[in-house]
Amino acid sequence: MSRWFVLGIFLLGSSPITAFAEEVKLGYVDLQRALNETEDGRKAKANLKKVFDAKQKELDEQQEALKKDIEDLNKKRTLLPAEKVREKETELQDRMQKVQQTYVRHQQDLSSKEQEATAKIFERMSKIINKIAVAENFTMVLDRQQSAVLFAKPHLDLTNELIRRYNSGEGVTAGGGPATPTPAGTAATKPAAPSKK
Numbered sequence: 001m002s003r004w005f006v007l008g009i010f011l012l013g014s015s016p017i018t019a020f021a022e023e024v025k026l027g028y029v030d031l032q033r034a035l036n037e038t039e040d041g042r043k044a045k046a047n048l049k050k051v052f053d054a055k056q057k058e059l060d061e062q063q064e065a066l067k068k069d070i071e072d073l074n075k076k077r078t079l080l081p082a083e084k085v086r087e088k089e090t091e092l093q094d095r096m097q098k099v100q101q102t103y104v105r106h107q108q109d110l111s112s113k114e115q116e117a118t119a120k121i122f123e124r125m126s127k128i129i130n131k132i133a134v135a136e137n138f139t140m141v142l143d144r145q146q147s148a149v150l151f152a153k154p155h156l157d158l159t160n161e162l163i164r165r166y167n168s169g170e171g172v173t174a175g176g177g178p179a180t181p182t183p184a185g186t187a188a189t190k191p192a193a194p195s196k197k
Contacts (some may be wrong), residue, residue, distance in 0.1 A: 025137060028152055029129060030144040030159045035118060038125075038166045044117040051113060055106040062099045066092065124171040125162060132158055132165075 035041035073088050080088070133141050141158060142149060165171075 024139045026140050026142065026152075027133065027136075027138045027156045027158045028142045028144045028147070028149050029125075029157070029162050031122065031125065032145055034125060034159055034162050034166070035121060037163045038121065040121050040124075040166075041118070044114075044121065048110070048114055048117060052110055055110065059099070059103055059106060062095075062102060066095050066099060069095075125166060127171045128162055128165045129158065131170075132161060 036045065070092055073085070073092065077085055129141050132138070144152075144157075144159075
């Protein structure tokens with residue numbers, strides 16, 4: 001029996017449980033808040049708002065004109081021949097469909113412009129998050145909104161540090177755009193300088 005006990009102790013000691021002995025350190029960021037609080041994010045949001053306002057104005061004008069024409073038809077309905085009423089109703093239904101199509105097209109266009117405007121910002125943020133995670137030995141960094149973090153201790157929130165570093169210019173390449181993100185655990189390499197002969 002003592003042989004089985006010793007064998008059991010040996011197996012427990014070499015089991016995969018020891019693989020989990022590494023400390024897991026999790027952090028999180030609120031990327032939406034970071035976007036709203038960085039200079040580039042504010043500029044992108046302001047530009048998108050201008051585009052949205054222009055498209056909304058166009059849509060409002062179309063809807064108002066349609067509403068006016070519907071009210072006008074309702075007032076004249078009893079005075080017009082039945083054939084003319086059906087003709088006007090068909091015309092108004094066609095216009096209503098066009099207004100709805102315009103709305104859908106504007107929504108798609110705005111979504112596309114938002115993705116385009118924020119892609120480089122999020123790319124740069126990703127690089128900064130990667131640097132923070134490597135430097136502070138985080139096992140994983142989650143997006144608070146996407147991962148549905150319900151509770152986390154405040155010291156694990158990296159959002160303020162991300163915003164501070166982003167606004168200070170970290171992650172910008174010489175061309176002004178975001179630098180290419182470096183995978184976690186690897187060092188960024190600089191291109192070799194041309195040799196002078």
